[in-house]
Amino acid sequence: xxxxxxxxxxxxxxVRVFLAEKGVEIETVQVDLASGxxxxxxxxxxxxxxxxxxxxxxxxxxxTEVVAICSYIEALHPEPALxxxxxxxxxxxxxxxxxxxxxxxxxMADAFRNSASGLRERALPGPDAYAQIPELAVRGxxxxxxxxxxxxxxxxxxxxxxxxxxxxxxxTALAFVDFAAWIKxxxxxxxxxxARWYEAVSGRPSAKA
Amino acid sequence: xxxxxxxxxxxxxxVRVFLAEKGVEIETVQVDLASGxxxxxxxxxxxxxxxxxxxxxxxxxxxTEVVAICSYIEALHPEPALxxxxxxxxxxxxxxxxxxxxxxxxxMADAFRNSASGLRERALPGPDAYAQIPELAVRGxxxxxxxxxxxxxxxxxxxxxxxxxxxxxxxTALAFVDFAAWIKxxxxxxxxxxARWYEAVSGRPSAKA
Numbered sequence: 001x002x003x004x005x006x007x008x009x010x011x012x013x014x015v016r017v018f019l020a021e022k023g024v025e026i027e028t029v030q031v032d033l034a035s036g037x038x039x040x041x042x043x044x045x046x047x048x049x050x051x052x053x054x055x056x057x058x059x060x061x062x063x064t065e066v067v068a069i070c071s072y073i074e075a076l077h078p079e080p081a082l083x084x085x086x087x088x089x090x091x092x093x094x095x096x097x098x099x100x101x102x103x104x105x106x107x108m109a110d111a112f113r114n115s116a117s118g119l120r121e122r123a124l125p126g127p128d129a130y131a132q133i134p135e136l137a138v139r140g141x142x143x144x145x146x147x148x149x150x151x152x153x154x155x156x157x158x159x160x161x162x163x164x165x166x167x168x169x170x171x172t173a174l175a176f177v178d179f180a181a182w183i184k185x186x187x188x189x190x191x192x193x194x195a196r197w198y199e200a201v202s203g204r205p206s207a208k209a
Numbered sequence: 210x211x212x213x214x215x216x217x218x219x220x221x222x223x224v225r226v227f228l229a230e231k232g233v234e235i236e237t238v239q240v241d242l243a244s245g246x247x248x249x250x251x252x253x254x255x256x257x258x259x260x261x262x263x264x265x266x267x268x269x270x271x272x273t274e275v276v277a278i279c280s281y282i283e284a285l286h287p288e289p290a291l292x293x294x295x296x297x298x299x300x301x302x303x304x305x306x307x308x309x310x311x312x313x314x315x316x317m318a319d320a321f322r323n324s325a326s327g328l329r330e331r332a333l334p335g336p337d338a339y340a341q342i343p344e345l346a347v348r349g350x351x352x353x354x355x356x357x358x359x360x361x362x363x364x365x366x367x368x369x370x371x372x373x374x375x376x377x378x379x380x381t382a383l384a385f386v387d388f389a390a391w392i393k394x395x396x397x398x399x400x401x402x403x404a405r406w407y408e409a410v411s412g413r414p415s416a417k418a
Binding site: 048049057061063064065067068069071072075076087088090091092094095098099103106124126128130133135136139142143146150153 | 257258266270272273274276277278280281284285296297299300301303304307308312315333335337339342344345348351352355359362
């Protein structure tokens with residue numbers, strides 16, 4: 001297997017942390033997003049959607065989308081379980097992972113991609129060029145702040161995002177909080193539940209992946 | 210169990226079709242999105258994100274997000290399998306379901322919610338009011354058209370969206386194509402692979418759910 005990664009991007013980081021939690025190492029290829037390598041013919045043959053992460057199997061088949069890549073790794077390496085063990089826990093993991101993706105990560109991507117000076121015609125990832133929409137950057141920042149409140153309410157109810165066990169939903173939320181800080185949207189001072197959770201998850205060795 | 214539905218909305222329809230394929234009936238509550246019932250205190254107590262579908266278990270716990278609800282139903286009623294059977298098929302289903310959601314359904318929601326006269330301050334679902342961004346409606350329509358091309362390329366390769374078996378990814382794509390037609394973005398005449406697939410999946414009894 002081969003893992004197409006980009007060390008600076010939040011989505012492939014989620015797979016790196018997942019692999020580190022499993023103690024699994026996979027041959028890794030860095031894709032240089034800054035120079036547009038993902039838009040070239042060589043990478044398009046790997047993933048026509050022009051995004052990382054990608055997991056390429058030995059027969060050449062490619063799996064994209066973080067949740068799909070991680071479900072495959074979970075099936076090959078079940079321990080420790082990071083996608084839930086019972087039907088209800090599995091559903092809670094998929095639910096919270098989706099909420100963090102849609103309400104957190106995608107809002108953050110709106111905020112970042114619609115304001116970064118290097119991305120004027122690249123407001124969305126993928127093969128098609130879309131111009132920035134400045135109002136979308138403003139809306140994205142507001143949504144990120146709302147979602148931090150929502151996450152704080154959730155983490156008042158349980159130890160980790162999907163329940164009382166560590167899962168991919170925590171990895172997704174970690175990528176969200178860290179990338180939000182990088183685009184200068186820090187956690188609110190009174191988000192004490194997120195702060196307690198963040199100290200625990202960012203202190204795990206996997207968070208350095 | 211109780212299923213919170215809205216007969217006119219594409220997301221809960223995905224769960225209705227999924228249940229119909231399984232032959233499973235669940236007590237169903239209609240939520241009147243047109244009158245804003247989802248924003249009232251009674252429904253907020255069910256789902257603070259103010260969206261349907263929701264699956265409420267007998268102990269009161271609620272599962273939201275279509276993929277999470279369907280994974281739970283799949284665990285309780287494994288036959289017929291609609292989320293893949295092998296690790297690779299399961300990953301392909303999650304991957305294609307995510308692609309159709311992100312590149313298809315969410316683009317369509319941008320097109321619809323940023324232009325409908327009844328949704329001026331409701332450009333996003335959820336508890337928070339966001340004003341429409343007209344440029345986002347235009348971009349949404351362009352993305353829907355691009356994704357129809359992408360889906361046509363995919364369906365040139367295999368019978369169904371995730372492979373040679375019917376799955377939730379087909380249900381998601383059916384909701385996408387039907388809702389796109391409703392907002393007057395028809396399939397391109399030359400999307401012959403989507404047309405062939407659409408005839409098969411829309412002819413299944415479940416498509417009427």
